[in-house]
Amino acid sequence: MSEDNPWRISGQLSPYQVRYFQQVLVVHANSPTTGVCPVCGVPRCDTWVGAYDALALAGEPMADPSRWGGGSDPAR
Numbered sequence: 001m002s003e004d005n006p007w008r009i010s011g012q013l014s015p016y017q018v019r020y021f022q023q024v025l026v027v028h029a030n031s032p033t034t035g036v037c038p039v040c041g042v043p044r045c046d047t048w049v050g051a052y053d054a055l056a057l058a059g060e061p062m063a064d065p066s067r068w069g070g071g072s073d074p075a076r
């Protein structure tokens with residue numbers, strides 16, 4: 001399992017990692033009503049920041065518009 005850990009980053013992100021981190025940004029985004037991550041209960045939680053940094057570092061888009069609207073099927 002640990003070999004497939006998407007948080008293990010070596011410079012470039014695999015398509016799987018890009019998709020995973022984009023999903024993380026959606027799931028851990030601050031709620032517009034509470035202003036905090038609905039999962040972690042804090043604003044800009046570590047998980048969100050980590051995914052954001054990973055995408056930014058790799059120069060990947062924060063979201064793939066073509067994947068939006070396809071429901072919320074997690075990690076697959």
Ligand SMILES: [Zn+2]
Nearest residue numbers: 028037040045
């Ligand atoms: Zn969170």
